[in-house]
Amino acid sequence: MNNSEQTPEAENEPKEQMVDGTPAPAESDDASGQGETDFGAEPDSLMDEQAAEIASLKDKLLRAMAEVENMRRRAEREKEDAHNYAITKFARDMLAISDNLRRALDSIPAEARTQEDIKQIVTGVELTESELLNAFEKHKIKKIEPMGKKFDPHLHQAMFEIENLEVEPGTVMQVVQSGYVIADRLLRPSMVGIAKGGQKKTDVKVDQQA
Structure with missing residues (x-):
C-alpha cells in the first residue's frame, strides 16, 4: 500500500495545527471557566457594613434636623423676649412717675376737690395718669x-x-x-x-x- 494513501479512519481524525513546527496544545473544556470572578453577589459582611453606615448617616441627619429646629425655636423665643422685655428697666423707672401721680391725687381732700381751681388741677392729673396707664397697656404692662x-x-x-x-x-x-x-x-x-x-x-x- 502506498504511504501517501490514507485510510478513511485517518481522514476522520482531527488534524493538529502546527505552530512553528510544533503541534498546538489542545484546548481544555475547563479553560473558559478559570480565572473569572463573580462580582454579582456581595459578601454578607460588606452588606452589613453598608447597612450600618446608612443607619448611622440617617441618625446623624435626624439629629442635625432636630438641632436646626431647636435653634429656630430658640431664636424665635429670644426675639419675642427681646420685643416684650426690652423696656423692662425703662418701665420700672416709669412706675415711680405713676406712683407720684396717684399720691398727688390721694393727697387732695374730698372737700377741696369742689373748689374750681383745685378741680381743674385734679382733672389734669387724672388725665395724665390715664394716658400713662394707656401707654403701659400698649407695651403689655x-x-x-x-x-x-x-x-x-x-x-x-x-x-x-x-x-x-x-x-x-x-x-x-x-x-x-x-x-x-x-x-x-x-x-x-x-x-x-x-x-x-x-x-x-x-x-x-x-x-x-x-
Missing part, C-alpha cells in the same frame, strides 16, 4: 389688682397683717403700693397688708327660760 384676693407670693409682698376675722386668713386687705407685670413676667410686686389668721367668730345662741 398691666397693673396687678390684688384687693380682696388670696395672697400670692409670686405677685404680692406682704408688709403687715391686719386683724380681721370676717375673711379668710391671707386675704389681701390693703394695698400699700401697686404692683405691675410686663407680658407674663413680674415687673414689681404689690406691697399689701393681709388678714391675720384666726377662726371666724360665730354667733352663740343662749336658750332663755320663760
